[in-house]
Amino acid sequence: MNCGLLTNKNEPVPLKNIEVELQVQGHVATVTSTLKYLNEEDNPVEAVFVFPMPSGASLCQFSAKIADQEIVAEVQEKQEAREQYDDALSSGVQAFLLEESEESADVFRLSVGSLPPRQSASVTFIYIIELSVQADHSLQFCLPAVLNPRYTPAGTGGGIVSEISGSTGIPYSLSFTAHISSPNPITKVESKCPLEPLMFLNTDHTKAKVSLSAGHMFDRDVELYLHYQNPHQLTAIVEAGAPAAQPGTLMGDPVVMVSFYPEFPESVMSSMSSCGEFVFVMDRSGSMSCSMHNGPDAQERIACARDTLLLLLKSLPMDCYFNIYGFGSNYNSFFPQSVQYNQDTLEQAVQKVKEIQADMGGTEILPALEHIYKQPCVLNHPRQLFIFTDGEVGNTKDVLHCVTSNADFHRCFSFGIGEGASSALITGLAENSSGHAQFITGTDRMQAKVMQSLRYALQPAVTDITEDWSGLSFNRLSPQIKSLFHGQRALIYAQLKGEECQNPDAKGKISVRYRLADQEVTNTVDFSLKPAENNGMAIHRLGARSLIRSLERDEQVDGADKEALKARVVDLSKQSGVSSSHTAFIAVHKGSKQAVKGPLVKRRIPTPMMYGSAMHFCAAACSAPMAGIRSAFSAPMAGIRSARNAQMAPIILGCSAAPVADMCVDLQLVECDGGFDMTPETLETPKDPLMQLISLQKASGSWEIESTLAEVFGKTEKELIEQIPAQVKPDVWATLLALIWLHGFKIDAQVEWQFLAMKAVAWIRSQKVVNQSECVQAGNALLGCQVKEDALGL
Incomplete structure (x- = not known):
């Protein structure tokens, strides 16, 4: 599937130039990307822009300019936006609407109107993102080539998901410039792509500029690795409010972002706990018989899970306690209660692991969790749950409520297997129990990610985290941090209140206290309350996004004032331009405020239910009836969309008379539970030499x-x-x-x-x-x- 500016026949409009500007503030960035196209035909074309968002990013602005007409997307309350959209259609005017799914909207398809012959068009989108921390403590920014077309020389074939080649074969130009600002000095900026020399903009090296060397062909992602001095030092950045915004509102007041990246001494890293109760909870529903990915030699999910369980069992410390549960339409366990780890119990468990099949029907995790939580805890052995599932459940709220109610007695490490796993479930399991979530998609090795989580479970974590704001008046925008594992960083957002923020000489101070391996540690940072300049609104918007997500979670709590929470979410979303579950982007003509032409709408539709849980599409067994519809999980889309972000399946509908086959439908993976022969096959010793060696260890x-x-x-x-x-x-x-x-x-x-x-x-x-x-x-x-x-x- 192509992305970029396309005709209504799905043919690419030639791209001439890409300009990308990156504004980095410490650990966050604002990305502005402008793509310029030219209609080289002698006839006008109806143009559609297809844009997938990178993981973790939030779109905050979109505009398109066709000849002298500018289209701007604005955030409105969802029902109002839908009504405006429907009114436009019923009056013969085309419009477009972009709604967010329950977790995120990471791909949209948007009609931008008619492009006259020999006329140019430019599309500009702005998004915000938190930079990820790498093992060497650098911060990574990635400009995915899938967001913008990769240049493919004529005659070289292609097969790249987002390839958009000009009809003349002339490559487009790409300019990329990054402006970097940090509280700590910038030591270096690295990339696998050729860069111009780093240019420092002040004497203390806290501001710098770097550009991509001319002539770069977009044949791979552009990655920047930013290195700051003292990466573990607590830092704070204050961003001024928008001049046009009302003081006292989120966007009108200054917002501070505190970066908390605790250091783990080598003595802590080398210490491994020999105690713990490890409970492994494995999804054995029918869809676990599907392949891990669409490539050759792909293992079945259940086979990969068996290997992973074997590896986990062999890696446990002597004298800990463990048990293994399987769940589907019902649940069972290897042992009535957790047993002490020794050679005898290990051998019993290994034999039972070899017999595990995807033969337990639907996906009912709640009864299994309720049973586990009723079991008495083992004295001096902290309970750690490892939960593996490839789907989602129909009662996510109840599951998360159950986990939260027992959060004081365990930690949960959750693993979403395959493209269909629900991020609401997987992330919620971990967040509500101070654990850690992982997603295993494509050709990811489950074993590597699971062992990283086992390391977290065995090593000390930062806990008992408290903050002292030294008398500052503030509204917290991000949730309280419960724990952090090695290599993790937390960003704390807060709206600053009070008259002291108006004093250019005013100072603020925050201290973060925490416990690590029985040691009390305090990190403190002093910062100016009055920023010298307004560097954009990335920190405000990311703070708003964090608060919106928290409020949306609060709506799921029993007894919550849902209407009041919804009103607050809508207000924050409209203020900040960051979409939410209650708002949508709708396009209007700049100036005239009239709905703009565009036939496509992104809407959520509920999916059928089976065995009390959402069904999931098993490509191997159930694809034939859907041959007329392109699933978002098919191979050509693999590089564009990660479908694990869809809890309620968003669907893109055209109001033009397009055939069904040309619609891009986000289907949920339909779980093939209960309708197929799941007769266990004879399991042999693993053929993989590594797994064979692992299986032989005592x-x-x-x-x-x-x-x-x-x-x-x-x-x-x-x-x-x-x-x-x-x-x-x-x-x-x-x-x-x-x-x-x-x-x-x-x-x-x-x-x-x-x-x-x-x-x-x-x-x-x-x-x-x-x-x-x-x-x-x-x-x-x-x-x-x-x-x-x-x-x-x-």
């Missing part, structure tokens, strides 16, 4: 010499036995070989096996091997590796 962390282990190494059992060094026990030798093999052949998957290796190292140390160096040398020689003893952690 609960203690050791391995034993056996033929299946030798097969992983490409050896025979006899060869392993013959090469055992003198005075070394066979299980020590086998464990050393396993460690050497992991480091020598699977180092790129270290995140998946790091806990197994830590257990193995601890076990070897307990054996007090006298000729350890000699053993490592012999193991390298046998396996054909060159792994150093230090690298093994011994």
Whole structure:
């Protein structure tokens, strides 16, 4: 599917120039992208603009200029916008409406009217986004090539999702400039794309400018990595209110953004808890038999889940407690209650994991959770839930209410599997229990993401977070932070009140106190209450977005004053220009305020229900009846839209007489529960050598010499036995070989096996091997590796 400016026949209008301006303020950015097109035909064309939003971004302004006519999108209350849209259609005037789905609207299709022959058109959109923190503490900004067309030289084929080539074959030009402002000095800006030299705009290096080198072809994403001094230092940026806005309103008052990115000392990072109650809750509904992705050699979701459970079981610390639940239309558990982790219970669990199938019908998670919460907690073993699901449920509010009610007694790590997983459910499970959410889509490896969450569960987290605003008068815009894991950052937004904000010399101070590994830590920052200049409204809008999301969650609480909350959401949305579940973008002519021509509307439709939960479309089994409709989950759309953001399926409807096949419909994955033969097949030992090695490890962390282990190494059992060094026990030798093999052949998957290796190292140390160096040398020689003893952690 193309994106960009298209004719009503879905043909691209030639793109001539892209101008992108990035305004960075600390950890957030405003992106302004202007695309200029030219109708090279001798006839007018009806033009449509198709635009997918990047993940985590919020559109706050859209405009298009066709010849001398300018179209501007404005936010209005949703029902009013719908009525204006319907009135326009009934009077013969075309209009467009953009509504947000329950989580986000990340793709829209918008008619911008008729483009005269040989005339130019320009489209400008502005969005705001929080920059993501990387492992090296840099901040990443990504301009996805899918948002703008990639240049593809003539004759090279293509196949790129968003390819839009000019009919003449002449490539368009791209200009990209970033203006960076930070409380801390900017040390460097990196990119995989060629950049002009970084230009500092002041002596303390807190303001800088950088541009993309001329001639860049948009054949890959443009990524910037911003490095600031003292990345863990608490920082605060105050943004002045809009001059035209009423004082006392969110947009009229200054807003402060505090960046809280706590440092985890090495001593904390190396400490792993040996206690805990780990409860794994696995979706076994019918749709788990679908493939992980549409590519070749894709595993079934349930098969990948089995491998992941095996890896988790092998990675648990000795003497912790664990249990495994499966849920569908009903639920069951491996053990009546959580059991202590040892070799016997591990073997029982591994055997049962091998028998897991997608054979339990619908997706009813609430009864399973209620049962788990009724089980007594194990003294001195904090309860940690790991929940895996590929769908959504019809009672999300009840599920989240149940989790919130038990938040003081557990943490929840949630995993959304595949494109259809509900972000409301997955994110809500984690947010309401101080846990962490992950989404596993496309070719993502489930094991790597799950092991990252296990690290979070085993390592200390920042908890007991409190703030002292030193007497400042403010309205908090972002929710209270409950906990942060290693590598996570929180942005705190607050609207500043009071007369002191009018004093150019006034100072503010905020202290954030927290607990990390039984240590009390305090971070403090002083900042000016009166910003020297207005750098745009990104901080105000992101603060408004945060507050809107919180208010929308409050609406789901039993007994909430829904009408009052809705009124506040609508007011904030209209003030800030950030859409919400109760507002929509509608286009008007600038100046005339008349609805503009445009046949397409984005509306939400409820999806059918089965077994009390939303159905999900299983591409392998249920696609035939839908052949006339392009699903948003089909392969050509994979790079444009992440459908996990749709809880109620948004649908784009045309009021022109377009055939059904030309409509782009966001379908929910329909869960094939209960109508298919789910007869379990005979499960063999995993063919993947890494999974085979993992399956052979003992609960203690050791391995034993056996033929299946030798097969992983490409050896025979006899060869392993013959090469055992003198005075070394066979299980020590086998464990050393396993460690050497992991480091020598699977180092790129270290995140998946790091806990197994830590257990193995601890076990070897307990054996007090006298000729350890000699053993490592012999193991390298046998396996054909060159792994150093230090690298093994011994």
